[in-house]
Amino acid sequence: MPILAVGSLAFDSIRTRFGSVEKELGGSATYFALAASYFTEVRVVGIVGEDFGAEHEAVLRRRNIRTEGIERAAGKTFHWSGEYAENVNEARTHFTHLNVFENFRPQIPGEFRATEFLFLGNIHPSLQVEVRRQVNGARLVAGDTMNYWINHTPGELTEALRVFDMLLINDGEARMLSHESSLPRAANHVLAMGPKALVIKHGEYGATVFFREGAFGIGHHPFRAPALPIEEVKDPTGAGDSFAGGFLGYIASQGELSREVLKRAMFYGGVMGSFAVEDFGTRRLQALSREEIDARFRAFRELTHLE
């Protein structure tokens, strides 16, 4: 089944200890869409400026991603600049120019409104609610958020969480949102706010999915997918969105939610996140093969598999 992703399309200027890139195609919707494109048809809704050229759109089109929902506005595309020090888990932002993204009011094209799988990328929680309303055919709604919304728009975020079936956040965000330091307690707190499932991403240590009791009729024991130990994280930008793309792209490709589908989805999420960080920007995600992906899936499984 197709999946619809709403989020940012951006240019990123990134420096890590392996080098730097200028105005590399990025944004939450871009990483998500590329990662998910290896599993199912992806439809993107976002906004770009006049500096977003045919060569940028071609990156998505080459992966058969549907780009009709990308709005072109007068002005410049969202541009983020930042760097990562030795500890790749922490970015230092140089600047964030929202540009046309500041006035993004997502309009879902009519033919996309029946899409059954919906990913609400990291945008203002009120816009997430608005998008969810427009996609009235959605059967599974997943999304993420970030520190900024947790701190600055807690009321709107609380509203948004009620429309989420699944939320994907990292350790720090889970603790901040719940005011709990223990992750299982944090998870219970967040699940009581709305989502049936909560995926907490642990960076290089993998990710754990926690379920509300009875969610999806599949039991409530948590499940953890480890991340592959990676020798060199060249550029961690987009790892979380790539995880989400692999995770939800696989779920959408299966069309139904069983415990086994969710477990495999957790592994595919980790696999796509691990590819994303191997090169700058989306470079690695642009040119994978399903064979490479499945080989890493097997390596990943072997990493923790007991007979």
Added chain:
Amino acid sequence: MPILAVGSLAFDSIRTRFGSVEKELGGSATYFALAASYFTEVRVVGIVGEDFGAEHEAVLRRRNIRTEGIERAAGKTFHWSGEYAENVNEARTHFTHLNVFENFRPQIPGEFRATEFLFLGNIHPSLQVEVRRQVNGARLVAGDTMNYWINHTPGELTEALRVFDMLLINDGEARMLSHESSLPRAANHVLAMGPKALVIKHGEYGATVFFREGAFGIGHHPFRAPALPIEEVKDPTGAGDSFAGGFLGYIASQGELSREVLKRAMFYGGVMGSFAVEDFGTRRLQALSREEIDARFRAFRELTHLE
């Protein structure tokens, strides 16, 4: 097969947000021995003072731990006092009174010198080398170390690493010892210093074992055991030594090293570490049953198991 453990026996005064305890029985050898005692016969060599009473020895004896190797010296037993804040991964030390431990010169009783499995707990690296020399029947030598020895006795530690078949350390220690921020690179660096296998403990995220190529004839792909998400870490003291006890106790109980034995050992390590932190000191480790341990092993396996 029996396992011999050499390390500290101590009294710990601990405060966490769940309460506090005074002069609770602790020390690396104590945690290790109790955890390992559920799998095999454990022989302890350490030193205590006049304040170490029959009631303390009884804690070990009730688990059938061999205590003849515990030396009684004039003076007081090693006493550590500290507290853990909200972030249970960091202890703040109030004081460390080494007392009789300061002059510990391990003497291995004659009948223990043929023990095939040897655990060198966290003592001065020169003493680790000295113990290894005395236990001339040892077939598998494992041990740990800590920041203090990495920083203050790097030469002696380099010597000690040459007698280790396996080293167990945490993320921070691996990075400090190797001057590498990437864990797989850190692992390769440490493995080049001597050990055939390196277990890196990630706290609540589990642990990964890395192998030198050809080690034990079982291939060199890393293996990761996740930790169970724990709601309440009441007292993290001794989690690492309890991991080591479960890990090596299980290996000794099997008597031989296959890849499958090592994998299971990683899970048993995590299981024993997870029990240790559920109550203050060694309380939880004193009164487990093998059934409880195996039930958690299965829960642990299910946590990451794909069909």
